[in-house]
Amino acid sequence: MNWNGKDTALFLQQKEYIDTAIVPVVPADFGPGMSGAAEQYEFIQLLVTFLEKQFKGRLLVTPPHAYLPDLDEWASDAAEWTDRLKKAGFKHVFLFTSDSRWREREEETGAAVIWVPSVPLGDMEDSVKYSLIENQAKQIVNIIVQKWQDSVS
Amino acid sequence: MSKKQPVSRRQFLNYTLTGVGGFMAAGMLMPMVRFAVDPVLKGEAAGDFHPTQQKVSELTDTPVRVDFSYEQTDAWYTSEVTHTAWVYKNNKGDIVALSPVCKHLGCTVSWEGNDHKDKFFCPCHNGLYEKNGKNVPGTPPLKPLDVYPTAEKDGLLQLGKPEANNV
Numbered sequence: 001m002n003w004n005g006k007d008t009a010l011f012l013q014q015k016e017y018i019d020t021a022i023v024p025v026v027p028a029d030f031g032p033g034m035s036g037a038a039e040q041y042e043f044i045q046l047l048v049t050f051l052e053k054q055f056k057g058r059l060l061v062t063p064p065h066a067y068l069p070d071l072d073e074w075a076s077d078a079a080e081w082t083d084r085l086k087k088a089g090f091k092h093v094f095l096f097t098s099d100s101r102w103r104e105r106e107e108e109t110g111a112a113v114i115w116v117p118s119v120p121l122g123d124m125e126d127s128v129k130y131s132l133i134e135n136q137a138k139q140i141v142n143i144i145v146q147k148w149q150d151s152v153s
Numbered sequence: 154m155s156k157k158q159p160v161s162r163r164q165f166l167n168y169t170l171t172g173v174g175g176f177m178a179a180g181m182l183m184p185m186v187r188f189a190v191d192p193v194l195k196g197e198a199a200g201d202f203h204p205t206q207q208k209v210s211e212l213t214d215t216p217v218r219v220d221f222s223y224e225q226t227d228a229w230y231t232s233e234v235t236h237t238a239w240v241y242k243n244n245k246g247d248i249v250a251l252s253p254v255c256k257h258l259g260c261t262v263s264w265e266g267n268d269h270k271d272k273f274f275c276p277c278h279n280g281l282y283e284k285n286g287k288n289v290p291g292t293p294p295l296k297p298l299d300v301y302p303t304a305e306k307d308g309l310l311q312l313g314k315p316e317a318n319n320v
Contacts, residue, residue, distance in 0.1 A: 056277075057255060057257055
């Protein structure tokens with residue numbers, strides 16, 4: 001399910017089937033790191049779109065969680081996001097990010113952090129871009145399915 | 154001298170004026186006619202089928218994944234969308250192209266996924282479909298998988314807009 005009116009209305013009806021939330025976590029850097037941050041956003045968005053296509057009926061893609069990477073408490077909001085999503089009925093919460101600092105903070109977020117190093121997609125042709133994202137996403141598909149199976153057994 | 158002339162001045166002027174006038178009338182009428190019949194011509198040219206790279210001769214009775222993309226306009230945003238179909242030949246030799254979109258909540262199904270022999274499997278809530286797209290009772294989906302109309306052009310498969318399956 002995408003973050004739009006139609007899908008979220010369907011989510012509210014079919015809550016018992018949709019137990020997974022995906023949060024794109026992206027830095028909002030308006031200084032010299034701007035293009036790096038924008039590249040990360042572009043990459044993460046494409047990846048998340050692909051996963052949403054695969055698993056439309058079981059996961060909801062939330063609006064991106066943007067943070068200011070140079071603040072001292074840059075990671076402090078994430079735990080609150082996880083908390084609220086879990087209260088809303090999501091059993092599994094995944095944070096998708098290209099910022100490797102999140103790996104050390106995984107425990108305090110209370111969610112599963114999936115770190116994917118971002119690839120500058122800039123001038124790449126669409127078909128190349130698509131197959132690159134697809135390859136990355138296939139590995140993540142396995143991680144997600146594994147999580148689902150672990151929670152059943 | 155004037156007796157030898159087969160065309161009189163009056164006739165000459167008549168001929169030239171009719172000729173030039175004819176061209177002018179044609180110049181005005183032809184675009185009008187073209188505009189009038191344009192919707193008819195356009196209807197034939199556009200068609201509803203999208204080409205794929207799949208050779209029809211290479212299809213077997215095992216479903217294969219066929220990806221195809223085309224441009225789609227969403228409000229003012231034009232983008233290239235990619236769609237997938239599972240395509241095989243049934244025992245009558247007809248081409249069957251099924252949409253991979255699960256009729257439960259819209260996940261993507263795969264052929265023999267997760268070791269389900271001769272079935273389409275949906276990983277989200279363990280939905281199952283027979284090879285012809287019919288949903289297996291007792292699993293979450295309530296309707297069969299949609300089916301694409303198929304066409305062939307230059308040996309390559311073309312797919313239309315998915316429609317409800319009556320199996």
